[in-house]
Amino acid sequence: MNTVTLNRRTLLKAGGTLVISFPLLPALAQTRTPAAGPPDARQIDSWIAINSDNTATVYLGFVELGQGCSTALLQVAAEELDLAMTQVSTVRHDTNITPNQGGTYSSAAMHRGAPQVQRAAAEARQALLALAAQRLQLPVDRLRVENGIVSGRGDDNASVTYGELIGDKQFKLAFTGTAPLKDPATYKLVTKPLPRNDIPLKAKGSYAFMQHQRLPGMLHGRIVRPRGQGAYKDGVQIVSVDAASIAGIAGAKVLRQGNFLGVVAPREWDAVRAAQQLKVQWRQPANLPGNADLFKRMQASAPDDRVARDEGDLAAIKTAAVTSEFTGYGPYQAHVPFAPNCALADVKGDGALVLCSSQDIYNTRTNVSALLGLKPEQVRVQYHDGAGTFGHSCWDDVAQAAALMSQLCGAPVRVQFMRWDEHGWDTYGPAHLGKVKASATADGKLLTYEYHGWQHHWALIETTEQSGKGTAAAEWPAMSAMQINPLVLGGQYKIPNIKLVNHHVPGVDYLKGAWLRSPLDLAMAFASEQAIDDLAFKLGRDAYEFRLQNMVDEHWIGVLQAAAKAANWQARPSAKNLSKAEVVTGRGIGLGTHLASWGGAVAEVEVNRKTGMVRVLHIAGAIDAGRVVNPSNVENQLIGQLTQAASRMLHEEVTFNTTNVTSLDWSTYPILRFAEAPRITPVIVQRIQDEPLGAGEEVMAAAAAAIANAFFDATGKRMDRFPFTPERVLATLG
Amino acid sequence: MADSSKFRLNGSEVAVTSAADTPLLYVLSDELKLQGPRFGCGLAQCGSCSVLVDGVELRSCVTPLSAVAGKTVTTLEGLPALHAASKGLAKVPEYTPLQQALIDTQAIQCGFCTNGIQIKATELLSKNPAPSEQDIRTAMNGHLCRCGTYPKIIAAIQQAARSMGGKA
Ligand code: FES
Ligand code: FES
Numbered sequence: 001m002n003t004v005t006l007n008r009r010t011l012l013k014a015g016g017t018l019v020i021s022f023p024l025l026p027a028l029a030q031t032r033t034p035a036a037g038p039p040d041a042r043q044i045d046s047w048i049a050i051n052s053d054n055t056a057t058v059y060l061g062f063v064e065l066g067q068g069c070s071t072a073l074l075q076v077a078a079e080e081l082d083l084a085m086t087q088v089s090t091v092r093h094d095t096n097i098t099p100n101q102g103g104t105y106s107s108a109a110m111h112r113g114a115p116q117v118q119r120a121a122a123e124a125r126q127a128l129l130a131l132a133a134q135r136l137q138l139p140v141d142r143l144r145v146e147n148g149i150v151s152g153r154g155d156d157n158a159s160v161t162y163g164e165l166i167g168d169k170q171f172k173l174a175f176t177g178t179a180p181l182k183d184p185a186t187y188k189l190v191t192k193p194l195p196r197n198d199i200p201l202k203a204k205g206s207y208a209f210m211q212h213q214r215l216p217g218m219l220h221g222r223i224v225r226p227r228g229q230g231a232y233k234d235g236v237q238i239v240s241v242d243a244a245s246i247a248g249i250a251g252a253k254v255l256r257q258g259n260f261l262g263v264v265a266p267r268e269w270d271a272v273r274a275a276q277q278l279k280v281q282w283r284q285p286a287n288l289p290g291n292a293d294l295f296k297r298m299q300a301s302a303p304d305d306r307v308a309r310d311e312g313d314l315a316a317i318k319t320a321a322v323t324s325e326f327t328g329y330g331p332y333q334a335h336v337p338f339a340p341n342c343a344l345a346d347v348k349g350d351g352a353l354v355l356c357s358s359q360d361i362y363n364t365r366t367n368v369s370a371l372l373g374l375k376p377e378q379v380r381v382q383y384h385d386g387a388g389t390f391g392h393s394c395w396d397d398v399a400q401a402a403a404l405m406s407q408l409c410g411a412p413v414r415v416q417f418m419r420w421d422e423h424g425w426d427t428y429g430p431a432h433l434g435k436v437k438a439s440a441t442a443d444g445k446l447l448t449y450e451y452h453g454w455q456h457h458w459a460l461i462e463t464t465e466q467s468g469k470g471t472a473a474a475e476w477p478a479m480s481a482m483q484i485n486p487l488v489l490g491g492q493y494k495i496p497n498i499k500l501v502n503h504h505v506p507g508v509d510y511l512k513g514a515w516l517r518s519p520l521d522l523a524m525a526f527a528s529e530q531a532i533d534d535l536a537f538k539l540g541r542d543a544y545e546f547r548l549q550n551m552v553d554e555h556w557i558g559v560l561q562a563a564a565k566a567a568n569w570q571a572r573p574s575a576k577n578l579s580k581a582e583v584v585t586g587r588g589i590g591l592g593t594h595l596a597s598w599g600g601a602v603a604e605v606e607v608n609r610k611t612g613m614v615r616v617l618h619i620a621g622a623i624d625a626g627r628v629v630n631p632s633n634v635e636n637q638l639i640g641q642l643t644q645a646a647s648r649m650l651h652e653e654v655t656f657n658t659t660n661v662t663s664l665d666w667s668t669y670p671i672l673r674f675a676e677a678p679r680i681t682p683v684i685v686q687r688i689q690d691e692p693l694g695a696g697e698e699v700m701a702a703a704a705a706a707i708a709n710a711f712f713d714a715t716g717k718r719m720d721r722f723p724f725t726p727e728r729v730l731a732t733l734g
Numbered sequence: 735m736a737d738s739s740k741f742r743l744n745g746s747e748v749a750v751t752s753a754a755d756t757p758l759l760y761v762l763s764d765e766l767k768l769q770g771p772r773f774g775c776g777l778a779q780c781g782s783c784s785v786l787v788d789g790v791e792l793r794s795c796v797t798p799l800s801a802v803a804g805k806t807v808t809t810l811e812g813l814p815a816l817h818a819a820s821k822g823l824a825k826v827p828e829y830t831p832l833q834q835a836l837i838d839t840q841a842i843q844c845g846f847c848t849n850g851i852q853i854k855a856t857e858l859l860s861k862n863p864a865p866s867e868q869d870i871r872t873a874m875n876g877h878l879c880r881c882g883t884y885p886k887i888i889a890a891i892q893q894a895a896r897s898m899g900g901k902a
Contacts, residue, residue: 202848204810209769268760389878675872
């Protein structure tokens with residue numbers, strides 16, 4: 001057998017498990033087209049297949065990122081189908097097999113994914129019950145299902161399994177989304193903290209990550225670029241390449257198309273050495289502002305204003321008892337997954353197979369096919385997880401690089417970015433400058449709130465395409481997560497007079513940007529929630545009580561109270577009776593979110609006034625994400641995002657001079673480590689009757705604000721920029 | 735001098751063809767196709783590539799093959815057997831106590847860092863069977879977890895110590 005039609009029917013016959021044997025892959029080029037996805041999302045068969053062994057295969061459009069969504073979405077399906085967890089499984093994400101549910105970002109896996117999977121499962125169950133009613137000669141309302149076995153209620157003891165009813169056959173049913181859903185009060189699996197199905201293999205080391213994938217005849221590739229990107233519009237500019245400089249490395253070859261440069265070699269270490277030794281002269285224009293002038297230039301270069309919210313009249317500030325004005329500076333921050341991104345591509349004349357860690361395989365298919373000059377249907381993209389990526393790190397860029405290099409050399413090519421490639425050519429979370437002016441009445445009511453935010457959008461064109469095809473740098477058109485976020489900027493409170501103004505900075509003049517876990521929210525909450533805190537301080541009020549007095553939304557109130565309770569918040573005005581000791585401590589509170597859900601946090605920090613070292617000792621973070629399907633997963637997500645928030649507030653900043661980024665590894669871009677990791681108290685506000693919302697990033701903004709406010713409580717001074725490096729802390733303390 | 739292409743790996747002698755100055759990481763992951771040691775930085779900064787050499791944690795990304803000639807290398811794949819040998823167990827368990835603790839506490843997010851975490855924690859527990867939280871934080875400080883799973887990893891190491899009989 002040397003061909004295999006990897007369409008969905010074959011999978012079903014094989015027991016529903018996608019078994020890919022690499023030696024067969026080249027043959028897929030001929031059989032790929034008929035199955036080219038996405039499968040029709042309006043058909044139940046695109047979502048669920050019942051196998052003859054009475055198990056179900058669920059086709060998910062969201063990828064596992066270590067957040068546990070592959071387990072949680074199966075919980076949702078099993079619940080609605082009345083199957084046990086051992087009876088459900090899923091398959092690898094593959095543009096020829098799995099549905100297109102859009103990218104796995106903005107914490108979408110449960111928010112957008114769970115309702116679709118739940119409704120598809122309910123509809124499949126409804127169809128199965130109709131079949132069973134026929135078979136058992138009983139009305140549907142006399143049937144009960146347990147573990148996929150349908151039987152009569154009471155003394156009707158005849159039974160039939162799902163597998164016997166439809167095993168390995170299609171439903172041939174339109175997905176209408178109209179089947180009744182279970183009453184959440186009867187849930188047996190959903191809301192239970194079930195263990196993740198991928199953890200045992202990961203613990204043993206037998207889980208194959210993207211970085212472990214191989215194809216026969218494969219070459220190892222490395223990209224060759226200057227160490228650290230310059231301005232996005234400048235891309236990569238080669239003056240000359242001395243191919244002879246790697247002549248001593250057996251089998252190493254230079255691949256070049258336009259300004260795209262790479263090397264390949266049969267052995268990985270030879271590819272690494274060749275990339276390091278290849279002599280290249282670059283042109284590196286000095287078009288960046290450098291860290292020192294960044295915010296000045298951003299503010300000067302953004303005439304493009306958009307009013308995001310405008311209610312009441314800011315002139316009311318004239319009657320305010322207290323006002324607060326604050327400018328906050330948030331740096332560029334990097335995704336930098338623990339392992340750099342990796343991809344493996346096999347490009348033949350009429351088709352391509354790309355294995356990568358894309359969070360959005362259908363979008364990757366579009367951009368890779370354009371780069372290769374193929375039609376999207378000729379490109380098959382498969383997802384294999386790499387290290388946690390927290391947004392758009394270099395996975396598209398590396399997939400494009402592998403595809404282009406395979407096309408250039410005619411063999412499968414595995415490209416892994418080096419540490420400096422990933423750090424230096426990331427699409428960073430953009431810098432943000434926020435100016436806030438707020439006021440309150442003498443009796444503690446928020447009166448006015450004005451916010452101006454400056455930032456640029458995300459990079460639309462990957463560096464591989466930009467350098468290899470000459471496509472000009474371009475930004476994404478405006479979308480909510482790239483702009484100021486009304487939910488974080490005063491949206492937590494009842495404020496009669498409020499105005500939010502967005503300033504779009506032209507992004508091609510700066511570093512490449514993209515979404516980084518809770519995009520812009522940390523910087524916005526950092527500025528906004530410090531101003532709110534300052535009003536409470538000026539009124540001599542407790543920061544928690546002052547907020548509570550100004551809140552009406554039960555979700556916000558719920559997370560504020562839950563975080564305060566978990567941290568055992570003691571009401572008192574902040575920064576009173578400041579200690580003169582060398583090491584001082586303080587506690588702070590904050591509220592924030594991303595695009596849905598609600599987050600509240602209380603942080604406790606320690607500041608060494610002599611060394612300027614800041615440590616976050618504890619964070620209690622509460623989330624209201626509607627119905628939490630798997631509390632154990634969400635607990636892990638809270639621990640991860642709160643730890644990362646502490647890391648981003650204390651350590652993380654992309655540094656650059658006027659020509660290039662200089663944060664190229666873990667010493668020039670430090671992150672939080674074991675020794676200083678804060679204790680975390682994760683709190684879930686469970687709302688079982690509500691639809692699930694995202695939980696992967698929504699408490700980070702609250703934590704960022706809580707850390708800043710805790711610093712103030714400890715020292716009586718406000719940090720106006722992060723990360724809180726010792727130099728900045730000492731300068732602020734004066 | 736020992737033949738630089740031979741060393742003991744997870745209980746058996748291996749002979750490899752990589753050049754003597756090849757970093758051990760590429761010998762293990764590229765030539766021998768092991769999945770435990772994995773590339774993270776290539777700069778001895780993260781611990782992704784860690785292995786035990788004669789029981790001591792070492793960064794294989796900056797260690798030439800020649801440096802382990804004639805020595806005993808243990809990777810993630812060999813930890814259950816190493817545990818069985820150190821405890822005199824008749825059978826190699828499916829999971830080490832540390833792996834079991836990581837599973838029980840769900841102390842893995844993406845799971846990429848777990849290789850180095852387990853290698854370093856194994857070294858720690860072999861020297862200090864009952865480490866305090868501070869001992870763990872100090873010993874593990876050279877290993878990064880970008881997912882921020884630190885608190886759970888600390889708890890898992892403590893649980894493993896308890897289940898191996900150490901009293902923390
Ligand atoms: S890969 Fe060796 S320490 Fe990072
Ligand atoms: S679990 Fe992802 S880096 Fe540690």
